[in-house]
Amino acid sequence: MVLNGLGMAWLPMSLIHDEIAAGQLEDLSSALGQVPLDIAFYAPPGSAFDTDFVVRAAARLSAN
DSSP states (O other): OGGGTOOOOOOOHHHHHHHHHTTSSOOOHHHHOOOOOOOOOOOOTTOOOOHHHHHHHHHHHHHO
């Protein structure tokens, strides 16, 4: 919606980095501030999940 000119959005930098670099979005954090965000992974007990995927995702999130 923001890319279509409809208001503002609070989004993780990791999701919109390319749009900011391309000039499609403007970073307003210097004027409006930033909020640190803790992210945790959850799964049902006994469920199967790809541990490698989780490790890669966590590393990517912490790099941004």
